[in-house]
Amino acid sequence: EQELKAAADGVLSEVRKKQADTKRMVDILRALEKLRKLRKEAAARKDEFPLAHLLEPFRQYYLQAEHSLPALIQIRHDWDQYLVPSDHPKGNFVPQGWVLPPL
Incomplete structure (x- = not known):
């Protein structure tokens, strides 16, 4: 007990x-x-303006892929071209205006 x-x-x-x-x-x-x-x-x-308001154009750009297959393909292509080796025919360097992370 x-x-x-x-x-x-x-x-x-x-x-x-x-x-x-x-x-x-x-x-x-x-x-x-x-x-x-x-x-x-x-x-x-x-x-x-709140940050969400400033980021709305980017949000709309990426959300369009949920409603449009051509938009999805274009967005994926834009990303994928930076994910392949630089000597690959579909590859490319990161645009000069972009900030690269420190190595």
Whole structure:
């Protein structure tokens, strides 16, 4: 009986610890949501556009491949031409305007 009680106390203690951790994480998420909302409002007051707005043309470009097979083929071709060896007839160098990562 003592062993069962000790085991039950251990399980209950662990459950309460997990509940406290969950509550703490939910509080952090709410604080982050509030911070994001405040930053968004501050940016709107300064007439700054959110990053999602600036990236919308790129998003639309890549999402068109979901609705059009020719668009998918063109986008894949544009990417694939940089993924083959440089001496391959379909290969090409990265355009000079692009920033190359450090080696």
